[in-house]
Amino acid sequence: MEYRIEHDTLGEVKVPADHKWGAQTQRSFENFKIGKNKIPEDIIRAFAILKKCAAIANKEAGKLSVEKQKVICEVCDEIIAGEWKEEFPLVVYQTGSGTQSNMNMNEVIAHIANEKLGSKKGETRINPNDDVNKGQSSNDTFPTAMHIAAIEALRKQLMPQLEEMIHALKRLEKENQHIIKIGRTHLQDATPLRFSQEISGWRGMLENNIDMLQKAIDSLRKLAIGGTAVGTGLNTPQGFGDLVCERLSDQLATQFISDPNKFHALSAKDDICFAHGALKALAANCMKMASDVRWLASGPRCGLQEIRIPENEPGSSIMPGKVNPTQCEAMTMVAVQVMGNDAAIGFAASQGNFELNVFMPVIIYNFLQSVTLLSDGLRSFRIQCVEGIRANEEKMAEYLQHSLMLVTALNPHIGYENAAKTAKKAYQDGISLKEACVALGFLSAEEFDAYVIAENMV
Numbered sequence: 001m002e003y004r005i006e007h008d009t010l011g012e013v014k015v016p017a018d019h020k021w022g023a024q025t026q027r028s029f030e031n032f033k034i035g036k037n038k039i040p041e042d043i044i045r046a047f048a049i050l051k052k053c054a055a056i057a058n059k060e061a062g063k064l065s066v067e068k069q070k071v072i073c074e075v076c077d078e079i080i081a082g083e084w085k086e087e088f089p090l091v092v093y094q095t096g097s098g099t100q101s102n103m104n105m106n107e108v109i110a111h112i113a114n115e116k117l118g119s120k121k122g123e124t125r126i127n128p129n130d131d132v133n134k135g136q137s138s139n140d141t142f143p144t145a146m147h148i149a150a151i152e153a154l155r156k157q158l159m160p161q162l163e164e165m166i167h168a169l170k171r172l173e174k175e176n177q178h179i180i181k182i183g184r185t186h187l188q189d190a191t192p193l194r195f196s197q198e199i200s201g202w203r204g205m206l207e208n209n210i211d212m213l214q215k216a217i218d219s220l221r222k223l224a225i226g227g228t229a230v231g232t233g234l235n236t237p238q239g240f241g242d243l244v245c246e247r248l249s250d251q252l253a254t255q256f257i258s259d260p261n262k263f264h265a266l267s268a269k270d271d272i273c274f275a276h277g278a279l280k281a282l283a284a285n286c287m288k289m290a291s292d293v294r295w296l297a298s299g300p301r302c303g304l305q306e307i308r309i310p311e312n313e314p315g316s317s318i319m320p321g322k323v324n325p326t327q328c329e330a331m332t333m334v335a336v337q338v339m340g341n342d343a344a345i346g347f348a349a350s351q352g353n354f355e356l357n358v359f360m361p362v363i364i365y366n367f368l369q370s371v372t373l374l375s376d377g378l379r380s381f382r383i384q385c386v387e388g389i390r391a392n393e394e395k396m397a398e399y400l401q402h403s404l405m406l407v408t409a410l411n412p413h414i415g416y417e418n419a420a421k422t423a424k425k426a427y428q429d430g431i432s433l434k435e436a437c438v439a440l441g442f443l444s445a446e447e448f449d450a451y452v453i454a455e456n457m458v
Contacts, residue, residue, distance in 0.1 A: 020087045022107035022128060028100035034093035039101050039361065040368045044088045045080055046148035047105045050141060050225070051132055052076035053247035058134050061237035068131055071113040084108060092365045096358025098142030106132040135236040137228040139266050139356055144225040146364045150275060151220050151254065153368055154213055157375040162206055162213075162282075165382045169203040172196075172389060180454050181306065181396040182403045189405045192454045195391055202292070205285035209278065216275035221255055223248070227262030230355040269349040269357050272367060276345045279370045283338035286374070290331035290381065293389070297325055305395050310388035327385035334377035341366035400454055407433050409452045414442045 003014040008023035015026045055072040058064035064072075078084060087108045094100050106128035113126040126132065133141075176195040183190035183198075226241020228234050233241070241258030248256045259265035299305030315324030344366050348359035357363075400406075404426055410419045418440070426436035434448045443451070 020084065020108045020111040021089075021104055022111065024100060024103040025090065025107050028090050028094055028104070032091055032094045032100075034091055037092045037365060039088065039090050039092060039098075040149070040365060041085065042149040042153055042368050043101070043145055043364060044085075044105070046145040046152065047101070047141070048076045048079035048109075049148060049248065049251055050145055050244070051105060051109060052080070053244050053251055054134070054136060054141075054225070055132070056247045057240055057243035058237070060243060061135075061240060063134060063237050064131065067117075068113075068126060071116055071126065072109060072132060074116065075109045075112045078112070079105075079109070084112070092361045094361060096360060096362075097138050097356060098145075098360050099138035101361070102133070102136075102138040102141050103128065135228070135240050136225070139229050140224040140227040140262070142360050143265060143269075143357075144223045146272060146360060146367075147220045147223055148248065148252070148256075149364065150272060150367055150371075151217055152252065153371040154217055154275075155254065158371050158378075159210065159213065161375045161378040161382075162210055165378050165386065166203055166206050166210075168382050168386050169199055169206070172386070173199045173203065176391050179391055179393055179396060180400060180458055182399045182405070189403050191405050191408050192400060192403070192457050194458050195396065197458065198292075202285075202289045205289065206282075209282040209285055212278040212281055213275075216278040219271045219274055221257055222259040222265065222271065223256055224259055224262060224265035226258050227266050231262035231264075231266050233262065263355065267352045267355050267357055269345075269352065269360070269363055272363060273345055273349040276342050276367050276370060279338055279367075279374060280342040282374060283335040283342075283370075286377065286381075287332050287335035290328040290335075293385065294325040294328040294332075297328075304399075306392055306399070308390045308392055309385050312384055325385075327381050331377050331381045334373045337373055338370045341370045404433060406452050406454065406457070407437075409457055410437070410443070410448075413447075413451050418442050 002017040004017045005012050006015045006023040006026065007013065008027070010023075010027075013023040013026045015022065021029075052073045055064060055069045055076070059066060059069035088101075088104055090101055090104055109132045110124070110126045110128040113132075114124060117125050119125050173196040176199065179195040180192050181195050181198070183193045223241070223245055225244045226233055226236055228236055237243075241262075245256040245258045293307070293309065296304055296307045297309045309325060309327075311323045312326060314322070315326070316322035345363050348363045349357070351357065351359050404423045407419045407423045407426075410422065414422070414437075422433060422437045422440060422442060425431075425440060426433045429436065431439075433452065434445060437443050437448050438445055
């Protein structure tokens with residue numbers, strides 16, 4: 001392998017000649033061989049967007065020449081488009097401020113920009129620190145990139161999948177309005193409801209999650225940029241944070257504002273913690289919905305079997321013909337992982353010491369993983385399971401007919417205690433509610449039929 005010599009404030013470093021990064025990236029690459037989890041591509045893209053907007057803001061503030069601004073923006077646009085992915089090799093478990101990732105971006109932009117400018121060997125027209133990082137610090141750029149990446153992931157990955165799932169559930173509701181089935185509380189028989197009402201509960205959870213996520217997105221719009229090292233804004237032009245946020249809002253077609261309290265923005269990660277709380281709530285709801293589907297589809301002969309779900313693959317290597325609720329299981333595993341991520345983010349967010357939180361790479365890695373898992377999980381669960389749910393009307397009718405909890409309709413007519421006696425006698429003697437009620441002398445058969453009508457109980 002051929003190398004070139006790069007230098008930083010610690011001295012010279014050998015860098016692979018076929019790569020665009022510099023000395024600080026190389027040091028990080030060599031010093032942190034921890035795990036296989038790299039800084040997410042969403043963060044790389046967010047950083048490139050930020051550097052582009054910072055260059056424009058610096059030019060507008062009179063701190064960067066038009067020539068430098070244009071070439072920096074040109075390189076940033078290439079990175080945003082997905083080029084140069086191989087130039088961002090750093091892992092999550094590095095410095096907790098994300099300094100090496102910030103410098104990785106600065107070095108790559110500067111190197112490619114200088115190539116475009118035709119810099120001769122030893123001549124640097126674009127400097128990673130003085131030009132690309134002008135008016136910035138890793139301490140304000142990394143949290144800013146975190147918020148940008150988080151909002152973009154929520155808006156473009158997760159929200160569309162939630163809306164698609166809600167649409168699928170609305171269709172199921174419409175198809176099953178006519179079906180009355182037995183309800184269950186505590187996994188025990190309860191009073192009846194329409195199957196469409198049960199489905200509406202799932203839909204309502206996800207609609208509530210959309211509201212939560214929108215609040216989360218709004219909380220993430222405040223950005224740390226302009227705070228530089230400790231929140232004072234040292235070495236920034238007047239109004240730099242506001243200028244960058246304006247350009248970011250234009251670039252991404254969504255509103256960003258400069259956090260009025262940069263000391264909070266740099267040292268605390270409560271906004272991203274709050275946002276992931278909304279993801280945890282969604283995970284909990286996905287767990288509940290997938291578990292409900294798995295229970296309702298249990299069988300095919302010895303379970304509830306109130307619904308049929310798609311048969312996607314053989315379920316057993318030893319039991320022929322067995323088919324398992326695999327999409328439900330995958331969705332519940334996603335939920336478990338997201339809940340684990342929430343614990344990691346919560347611990348990490350609590351560890352901000354004085355003017356800086358130094359757990360930022362692991363926070364955003366877990367956050368973006370949660371978004372991806374929930375987005376992919378919802379899509380898979382919808383396409384491979386939910387859209388293929390079919391009601392087993394015969395089984396639902398059978399359970400409804402034999403349910404003892406229809407006795408609840410008798411409370412206004414014979415009282416709670418007598419209704420309880422009726423249910424207990426029916427269960428103990430293995431007879432119908434009607435037979436038990438008549439035997440106990442509480443009502444005639446005709447009166448029972450007039451009072452106990454499932455359609456009137458939903």
